[in-house]
Amino acid sequence: MKQTLSTSWKGNMKFDALVSGHHHVVMDALPDVGGEDSGPRPKELMLASLAGCTGMDVISILKKMRVEVEAFDMDIVADITEEHPKHYTAMHIIYKLKGKNIDPEKVKKAVDLSQEKYCGVSAAYRKALTLTYEIQISE
Structure with a gap:
């Protein structure tokens, strides 16, 4: 393909x-x-691609798990080299979810499925850099 x-x-x-x-x-x-x-800048779009890819996965999986999310944001903090060719060496995704009675275990499972099975952007980036995440849930 x-x-x-x-x-x-x-x-x-x-x-x-x-x-x-x-x-x-x-x-x-x-x-x-x-x-x-x-x-x-083109490199910034790499961060947007990662957020879009994993974000769509997480929302889709949480909907199937019947987890009601009121708001969902992500921040991606990336380390970039100072020498040319400047490139990312690490990316850290902060998943921020808001809603009532959100089960943290279901969110972790959804994020893990995205990172380990579904998100092609994460899979490609993991071959070239360190990719980590954290989850923040608020009501």
């Missing part, structure tokens, strides 16, 4: 990626390196 993504240069440091044939993602650099800061 193959996937194709088309990306076009839009001048200076701006690139426009056509995702799934109809969603445009504009990437750009900061002004100090020739960009206009009109979009996120």
Whole structure:
């Protein structure tokens, strides 16, 4: 199976990626390196990809477990090298869930299933860097 993504240069440091044939993602650099800061940097999108992938898994699994979530946020804290090529060496996901009577064991199971079985982004990143997580639940 193959996937194709088309990306076009839009001048200076701006690139426009056509995702799934109809969603445009504009990437750009900061002004100090020739960009206009009109979009996120490509490496930042790696963090967004991880959050989206595991977040969709966790919500889907919790729905099947009949866990009612009122709010769900994630923070990803990443360590990046100072030397070129600058790359991530570690990512830490903080899963933040809010709701009444949320069973912590069910949430842990959902997160573990995402991290160990379903999230392809996590699987790819784990081959290149340290990937850890924590869960925070509030009412």
